[in-house]
Amino acid sequence: MTSTTTAEPSAPAPKRFRGGPWGTLVAIAFGVMMVALDGTIVAVANPVIGADLNASLAELQWVTHGYLLGLAVFLITAGKLGDRFGHRRMYMIGVVGFMLTSVAIALSSGVILLVAFRVLQGVFGAIIAPAAMGLLRSSFPPHMLGRAFGVFGSLLGGATAAGPIVGGFLVGVFGWQSVFYINVPVGLLAVGLGVWLLAPNRAVDAGSRLDAPGILLLSVAIFALVWALVEAPTIGWAHPETLLVLALALVFAVAFALREHLAADPLLPLGIFRSSSVSIGTVLMILMALGLMGSLFFVTFYLQGVHGMSPIESGLQLLPMTAMMAVGSPLAGRLMDRVGTRVPTAAGLTAAALGLLVLSQLATDSGVVHISAGFVLLGGGLSFVMTGATAAIIGNAPVKLAGVASGMQQAAMQLGGSLGTAVLGALLSVTIAGALPGHFADAGLPRPDAAELAAMQGLVSQGAAAVPEGASAEVAAAITGASHLAFMDGMHLAFGVSAVVMFLAALLSLAMKPAPRTEQPAVHV
Known part of the structure; x- marks a missing residue:
């Protein structure tokens, strides 16, 4: 097979729908939403899964993190495969595999099997996401990329935020298995639209070779990092296992960087990071996911344990954030096509920080207005951040690296999600351990000893209370109240730290530069 190097035209998008830019966007919509939805849909289902499968808090975290692990480890590699073999082909493979693993998860009878299939589901999700973004990057002309990324961000952010709402309804009516069965009709629709609307398969980097050593080194580095982030809150950040796995991640990351520097055809050309916008956009994507996830x-x-809401009610409470993310991203894309990414992204990060500050002031009896105000600011702000960071990363990458750049963008988001739940979870847990004895004493209860505190900590971290069997109504109310206050202390600190991180990220975003308005050379097959 031979290849020729030509320049991508910067002419306006074709008018045709089937095989054109907007047809491509419609075709990938349901696949993208399916992947994003599954990252958060289990958030509402977690308490029910825990009760049904007798799972601990650590195991419940793995239901979420197993999926993120599969995504994060394979995203960049999947992006390279899309560049090499064609994004349309990889997208269809990903959607079919995602459906099949979803059914396997729903049929799982134990939490270990469920987590294993969640990891595999994440691998297929990793194939879908960069393939979809690669299709957009090669279909839309440069002057319309902001708009395309805005709509893409709306799909991604809206589905991510809608997960708890959809999950709440499905769990409340049909049981937790339905949050996975729902992927079957959605996936079939995605396959049908892909066959109908996507242009013939086209590889944008057909002449490249797969960097097998680079794939291995990067996969081990990311796997070790995510593993450490998941396990550290449970076994301790200073535990020898945590330190060993973090050291392993560092060693393999350094080895990967050296390999990519020397490789003739690297998996991830390090020259891409010479663009300050690509580097900053990657950091911003991590921080955005940290706050959101x-x-x-x-x-x-908080909503189900402290407020006593049902899964459906807690999902509906998140509707303001969902709406803001769905509406805000397309608006952000249009605005960024006109004024660039820097100012809108900084404004979005500032709004998200203010939203987190509002949420950090929640009380056990906070009303709907207070809760919704925080989510409106958070959702609206993050929609601008997601669009701006995506445009900064992919808009500054050449077309032939569209899949790799998209995989990097998505990997940053997944790593940020794992980092958010791990670090914020550690802050929550440590705060609860320190605050719970004092709240027990204030409620007229005996202070729990070390063993009792360790036994209570997991339940309190889930917004619940360890009420002894046979306790009187008065004692049960006192234990529940003290437990909820300790949980609120931990949640306040976690949200406060997130707000500070968002403010710092807003300052960093001001260093981004605009993306080029003309296409860079691309390889056609």
């Missing part, structure tokens, strides 16, 4: 994971425990 971290807040969603713990706020569901």
Whole structure:
């Protein structure tokens, strides 16, 4: 097979729908939403899964993190495969595999098997996401990329934020298995639209070779990092196992960087990071996911455990954030096509920080207005951040690296989600351990000893209370009240730290530069 190097035209998009830019966007919509939805849909289902399968908090975290692990480890590699073999082909493979693993998850009878299939589901999700973004990057002309990324961000952010709402309804009516069965009709629709609307398969980097050593080194580095982030809150950050796995991640990451520097055809050309916008956009994507995924994971425990809401009610409470993310991203894309990414992204990060500050002031009896105000600011702000960071990363990458750049963008988002739940979870847990004895004493209860505190900590971290069997109504109310106050202390600190991180990220975003308005050379097959 021979290849020729030509320049991508910067002419306006074709008018045709089938095989054109907007037809491509419609075709990939349901596949993208399916992947994003599954990252958060189990947030509301976690308490029910835990009760049904007798799972601990650590095991419940793995239901979420197993999926993120599969995604994060394979995203960049999947992006390279899309560049090499064609994004249309990889997209269809990913959608079919995602459906099949979803059915396997729903049929799982134990939490270990469920987590294993969640990891595999994440691998297929990793194939879908960069393939979809690669299709957009090669279909839309440069002057319309902001708009395309805005709509893409709306799909991604809206589905991510809608997960708890959809999950709440499905769990409340049909049981937790339905949050996975729903992927079958959605996936079939995605396959049908892909066959109908997507242009013939086209590889944008057909002449490249697969960097097998680079794939291995990067996969081990990311796997070790995510593993450490998941396990550290449970076994301790200073535990020898945590330190060993973190050291392993560092060693393999350094080895990967050296390999990519020397490789003739690297998996991830390090020259891409010479663009300050690509580097900053990657950091911003991590921080954005840290705030979004971290807040969603713990706020569901607040709504269901502390407020006593049902899964459906807690999902509906998140509707303001969902709406803002769905509406805000297309607006952000249009605005960024006109004024660039820097100012809108900084404004979005500032709004998200203010939203987290509002959420950090929640009380056990906070009303709907207070909760919704925080989610409106958070959702609206993050929609601008997601669009701006995506445009910064992919808009500054050449077309032939569209899949790799998209995989890097998505990997940053997944790593940020794992980092958010791990670090914020550690802050929550440590705060609860320190605050619970004092709240027990204030409620006229005997202070728990070390063993009792360790036994209570997991339940309190989920917004619940360890009420002894046979306790009187008065004692049960006192234990529940003290437990909820300790949980609120931990949640306040977690949200406060997230707000500070967002403010710092807003300052960093001001260093981004605009993406080029003309296409860079691309390889056609």
